[in-house]
Amino acid sequence: MADNSKDELVQLIKRFGDYLTAKIGNLDSQLVGALAGLAVAILFTWRLLRSPSGPQRRQPKWQTPIPSTSGVSAHSNANLTYSEDSRAQNVIDEFFQPVKPTLGQIVRQKLSEGRKVTCQLLGVVLEETSLEELQNQATVRSSVLEVLLEITKFCDLYLMERVLDDESEKKVLLALEDAGVFTSGGLVKDKVLFCSTENGRTSFVRQLEPDWHIDSNPEIVSQLARFIKYQLHISPSKPERTPANVFSSPSLEQFFGCI
Known part of the structure; x- marks a missing residue:
């Protein structure tokens, strides 16, 4: 569970860095990575603190038969990639959402x-x-x-x-x-x-x-x-x-x- 969260955060940082590079231009890769990591860490901390329910209890996993055909596997991988891309973009959009003036x-x-x-x-x-x-x-x-x-x-x-x-x-x-x-x-x-x-x-x-x-x-x-x-x-x-x-x-x- 912890490894999955870590991998997800690493992917978000990477996608965030790519986004900053595309928006700002050619910057030092270490600087972009540091900015992306800081931004995502702040955002995740904020979302965790404002969550009313706190960390969710781990749910039991139920094993279901998984078809072994290559077509189904490729389709699952495509859905997983799309889901990760969508989640990363949602985080980026939320972070860059303009603040409404008073x-x-x-x-x-x-x-x-x-x-x-x-x-x-x-x-x-x-x-x-x-x-x-x-x-x-x-x-x-x-x-x-x-x-x-x-x-x-x-x-x-x-x-x-x-x-x-x-x-x-x-x-x-x-x-x-x-x-x-x-x-x-x-x-x-x-x-x-x-x-x-x-x-x-x-x-x-x-x-x-x-x-x-x-x-x-x-x-x-x-x-x-x-x-x-x-x-x-x-x-x-x-x-x-x-x-x-x-x-x-x-x-x-x-x-x-x-x-």
Whole structure:
């Protein structure tokens, strides 16, 4: 039993070395063998440690008549070789399987390590898309919440919106608080800004000088294109002509690949 496992490991190391040679190029055979041996040993140790059942108990062997014809023997050897090749390839594929990046890594990469972000509320963070709707209620979009909280972990985030009355402001702040936006420590109520005109939002952004501004109003995006390093235009359809520093996405979460 131990000899079979040893032979199997040796074969896997050999096949792994051949794989590395083919992928990397002509390397010293001893170096390739060392790399292959280390990689396979690490993988086997990991698989053994995560196995819930541990080493399996040896099962009794039952002898069965084996035909002595050469055709059957050749067929068995072919199946055995195919099985070994398949197992070796499975180990190699599992070892080289790409690691999926975390949401935090995606956010940092997409924002090009920007440290300050300004973002409109209506239609981006909130379900509501009009000022009249905001007078009745404010609802944080559940699909955007995880992205929003991830941004606050490493960015100085400011949320802003035009409102028609003080009641709308209260509804927005309450909705953000109920969603847990203020509990992460990265965003405080003082960084949620309100104004009475669209020009007021433009003025906020100009004064804050963020690395990124996120907005659904194409006019504001166009006006700020000369002053802000990057912008994300939230729009159901991609505009035909946009400056090189303006990106477009149907939603904030789709921009980060969350949908």
